Amino acid sequence: MEQAGRILIIDRKSRVRQETAAVLRGLDFQVEEVDSGDQARMALKNSAYQLILAEVSLLPGGGVEFLLGQDAILSSTAVVLMASATSVDDVAAVMRAGASDFIQRPYGLDELCLRLEKSLKVRFYEHELTYLRGERDIIYRFENFIGESSAIKEVFALLSKVSNSNASILISGETGTGKELVAGAIHYSSPRAAKGFIKVNCAALHDNLLESELFGHEKGAYTGASRQRIGRFEQADRGTLFLDEIGDMSLGTQAKLLRVLQEKEFERLGGDKTIKVDARIISASNKDLAKIIQDGDFREDLFYRINVINVHIPPLRERREDIPLLAVSFIRKFAADLKKNTTTLHPDAAGFLKQHHWPGNVRELQNCIERAVLMSDGSEIVKEDLLFMRSLIKDGGDGEVAPVFEIPPQGLKLDDMERALIIETLEICNWVQKDAADMLGISKRVMNYKVKQLGLANARWLKNK
Numbered sequence: 001m002e003q004a005g006r007i008l009i010i011d012r013k014s015r016v017r018q019e020t021a022a023v024l025r026g027l028d029f030q031v032e033e034v035d036s037g038d039q040a041r042m043a044l045k046n047s048a049y050q051l052i053l054a055e056v057s058l059l060p061g062g063g064v065e066f067l068l069g070q071d072a073i074l075s076s077t078a079v080v081l082m083a084s085a086t087s088v089d090d091v092a093a094v095m096r097a098g099a100s101d102f103i104q105r106p107y108g109l110d111e112l113c114l115r116l117e118k119s120l121k122v123r124f125y126e127h128e129l130t131y132l133r134g135e136r137d138i139i140y141r142f143e144n145f146i147g148e149s150s151a152i153k154e155v156f157a158l159l160s161k162v163s164n165s166n167a168s169i170l171i172s173g174e175t176g177t178g179k180e181l182v183a184g185a186i187h188y189s190s191p192r193a194a195k196g197f198i199k200v201n202c203a204a205l206h207d208n209l210l211e212s213e214l215f216g217h218e219k220g221a222y223t224g225a226s227r228q229r230i231g232r233f234e235q236a237d238r239g240t241l242f243l244d245e246i247g248d249m250s251l252g253t254q255a256k257l258l259r260v261l262q263e264k265e266f267e268r269l270g271g272d273k274t275i276k277v278d279a280r281i282i283s284a285s286n287k288d289l290a291k292i293i294q295d296g297d298f299r300e301d302l303f304y305r306i307n308v309i310n311v312h313i314p315p316l317r318e319r320r321e322d323i324p325l326l327a328v329s330f331i332r333k334f335a336a337d338l339k340k341n342t343t344t345l346h347p348d349a350a351g352f353l354k355q356h357h358w359p360g361n362v363r364e365l366q367n368c369i370e371r372a373v374l375m376s377d378g379s380e381i382v383k384e385d386l387l388f389m390r391s392l393i394k395d396g397g398d399g400e401v402a403p404v405f406e407i408p409p410q411g412l413k414l415d416d417m418e419r420a421l422i423i424e425t426l427e428i429c430n431w432v433q434k435d436a437a438d439m440l441g442i443s444k445r446v447m448n449y450k451v452k453q454l455g456l457a458n459a460r461w462l463k464n465k
């Protein structure tokens with residue numbers, strides 16, 4: 001534990017309490033002392049503690065209720081109980097309710113300090129583990145960022161220069177170009193790698209919620225804030241804070257963020273304690289921030305703060321030579337996941353993939369390959385596996401999705417297309433005509449007519465022969 005915490009001692013015995021407090025202060029802890037349940041309640045309302053050292057009978061509402069009930073404190077607080085030999089039964093119940101440890105009276109101060117340090121450590125690592133669990137499926141490494149085009153080589157050259165510094169980086173690029181992958185790789189190859197890579201999606205939350213996500217809040221800071229919350233900035237201390245989709249942040253939140261970046265300190269919402277942080281900032285946006293600044297929706301001063309170094313990841317269609325490379329790497333990955341032995345990409349299929357516009361960039365390519373591997377029977381992905389490749393893109397911004405088909409260079413017949421589409425949909429729906437009709441937005445009667453007209457009535461039966 002690098003950082004001494006804030007401790008609340010709840011104990012009636014003033015001499016022991018004062019002695020204990022003095023020793024802990026000597027160890028750099030910030031200590032507050034109270035001698036009654038009511039005072040404890042007040043203290044807990046006003047501040048947050050990393051550790052509470054308490055006489056069981058003085059915990060507000062009783063120990064078990066305190067830990068389980070509405071007075072329960074946040075998961076990052078350790079509770080250590082002081083108990084006399086006669087109250088061991090009570091202690092067992094309170095321990096089961098989630099207390100960290102107990103120490104029997106009379107105790108030596110050395111033993112107490114050891115116990116407290118251990119409890120703080122355990123809580124700290126439990127807290128870290130919760131965040132790491134969220135990260136474990138994604139492996140952010142530069143080796144996993146595939147590309148040999150000159151455009152990508154330039155990006156790599158820049159990244160190798162800046163990863164070790166503390167400079168703020170803004171990653172720009174269309175959706176699916178790999179901004180998050182790059183942000184993670186920068187963090188994990190930097191001297192901050194052992195600390196957290198903490199992500200915040202600024203588009204997902206607005207104003208108050210985003211601010212509480214970033215800066216945390218004290219219990220009771222606003223209606224509904226029933227527990228204290230440690231914000232992402234605090235979690236990112238000595239690590240990296242990744243502000244994704246920063247172009248969507250409101251002007252009010254931008255102002256608060258700017259202050260934190262300038263002063264490297266802040267207060268939790270509803271709190272008055274100033275918290276110092278040392279977090280490296282990496283931001284990303286698929287919007288053109290210069291344009292948002294012109295429209296008056298993004299602060300220019302904040303832009304300069306976060307954009308000390310700009311890393312632009314070009315869209316896939318501007319580095320088409322990377323497409324086969326990426327495709328083969330995804331084929332191997334999905335073949336392994338799906339336990340298939342598909343390993344290669346036929347040159348015709350590679351050529352076909354290189355022609356596509358890829359509005360969804362690498363993510364779209366990845367999805368397309370996943371599907372092709374799933375459908376393929378051979379050891380190689382051939383053009384036919386990709387013929388029905390289509391991407392779902394948003395049209396006009398009204399939220400509707402429209403299918404877009406890749407038309408092969410030699411063209412295709414509408415009748416064949418309709419037939420293939422109907423068969424494929426029926427396959428997906430296990431040949432339940434009503435479900436397939438729903439999927440294609442036609443009535444069951446029309447579907448039934450088409451099945452007969454296309455001679456598919458016995459197709460399932462034939463297929464299963």
Ligand SMILES: Nc1ncnc2c1ncn2[C@@H]1O[C@H](COP(=O)(O)OP(=O)(O)OP(=O)(O)O)[C@@H](O)[C@H]1O
Pocket residue numbers: 144145146147173174175176177178179180181182286326362363366
């Ligand atoms: N060069 C690459 N090599 C391998 N995988 C890549 C590459 N670029 C992107 N990916 C993969 O494509 C997917 C999309 O990447 P990522 O989430 O980093 O994109 P993004 O730019 O953050 O997209 P968005 O703007 O939509 O959030 C991820 O699964 C990522 O691992």
Ligand SMILES: [Mg+2]
Pocket residue numbers: 179180244
């Ligand atoms: Mg992203």
